[in-house]
Amino acid sequence: MFVLIGWTVIVGCVVGSFVAVGGHVVALLQPFELLCIFGAAIGAFVVSNPTSTLKKTMQTFPKIFKGGDYTKEKYLALIALLYELRKEGMMALEADVDAPESSPTFQKYEHVMADHHLLEFIVDYLRMMSAGNVNAMEMQDLMDEELETYHTESSIAANAIQKMADGLPAFGIVSAVMGVVHTMGSVGAPPAVLGEMIAAALVGTFLGILLAYGFVGPRADLLNAKGASEAKPFQCVKAVLLASMNGYVPTVAVEFGRKVLFTADRPTFKELDEAARATKMPKSA
Numbered sequence: 001m002f003v004l005i006g007w008t009v010i011v012g013c014v015v016g017s018f019v020a021v022g023g024h025v026v027a028l029l030q031p032f033e034l035l036c037i038f039g040a041a042i043g044a045f046v047v048s049n050p051t052s053t054l055k056k057t058m059q060t061f062p063k064i065f066k067g068g069d070y071t072k073e074k075y076l077a078l079i080a081l082l083y084e085l086r087k088e089g090m091m092a093l094e095a096d097v098d099a100p101e102s103s104p105t106f107q108k109y110e111h112v113m114a115d116h117h118l119l120e121f122i123v124d125y126l127r128m129m130s131a132g133n134v135n136a137m138e139m140q141d142l143m144d145e146e147l148e149t150y151h152t153e154s155s156i157a158a159n160a161i162q163k164m165a166d167g168l169p170a171f172g173i174v175s176a177v178m179g180v181v182h183t184m185g186s187v188g189a190p191p192a193v194l195g196e197m198i199a200a201a202l203v204g205t206f207l208g209i210l211l212a213y214g215f216v217g218p219r220a221d222l223l224n225a226k227g228a229s230e231a232k233p234f235q236c237v238k239a240v241l242l243a244s245m246n247g248y249v250p251t252v253a254v255e256f257g258r259k260v261l262f263t264a265d266r267p268t269f270k271e272l273d274e275a276a277r278a279t280k281m282p283k284s285a
Contacts, residue, residue, distance in 0.1 A: 003064055003222070010214045027196075033204045036175040037168060038211065044171075045164045057157040064222055070233055074111050076267050076275045078233055079254045081109045082240045084279040085126065086250040097126045118233055121146070125241055136245040143238045151231060158223035165217035172208015176201050235260050251276060 019025060046054065084105055085093060096103040100123055106112065112119055125143070128134050134142075179201025183194060236257040243253035251273075258272050267275070 162220035168212035175204030
């Protein structure tokens with residue numbers, strides 16, 4: 001929703017200011033200039049990226065129109081799950097991690113069960129903790145490596161799109177130069193005709209810059225921001241589990257997880273305490 005609003009504001013302000021000073025919108029309608037710029041940029045994008053990156057980039061199109069998946073309520077539920085798992089005995093924990101799909105504890109948290117990567121992250125490290133043959137420092141190093149890999153994978157599409165945005169102004173110049181060459185070949189034409197041809201050539205530079213900084217570049221920034229937001233649940237899990245391994249009781253360990261969250265999504269201490277207490281009651285309570 002906000003993406004569409006932003007694009008509308010960009011087009012409205014740019015075109016509106018042009019019209020306000022007496023410009024004619026028709027002069028900006030240069031489909032062949034757009035074909036030259038955007039077509040060349042897409043061609044360069046395809047040539048410079050492997051098939052896996054192209055697929056990842058295509059999969060991001062719906063993501064730019066979606067809001068954040070994780071809300072304060074979901075973070076509360078995630079931390080409550082971690083609290084509930086850590087206050088259970090080791091025998092019960094082993095049963096949970098061996099078959100989370102049939103675990104009564106996991107089944108209460110549908111959004112975690114629906115997130116395959118997050119569920120796998122939780123289960124894998126709980127399994128290692130229950131085995132008892134790894135210390136907190138080794139666990140932290142392994143978690144850091146996995147989260148770094150996750151960050152690298154999640155930024156592949158954003159980085160590719162940003163490179164495309166960086167190239168658009170250059171392709172706009174290419175289009176403008178081609179227009180100037182065409183104009184110079186018609187130097188004997190009347191001044192009015194030459195003026196239109198020069199204006200059309202300059203639109204190429206305008207379109208390249210507008211597409212780069214108004215549409216394509218911001219999309220890469222948005223994907224990077226979403227990637228950082230999507231990594232927070234994993235960082236929350238990491239903080240809670242490492243605190244548990246360092247000997248903190250579950251009520252204190254979950255506080256470590258709460259503190260790593262962005263302030264806009266971070267539940268208060270009281271909200272977290274109430275969510276933890278609720279785990280001691282039947283779900284219907």
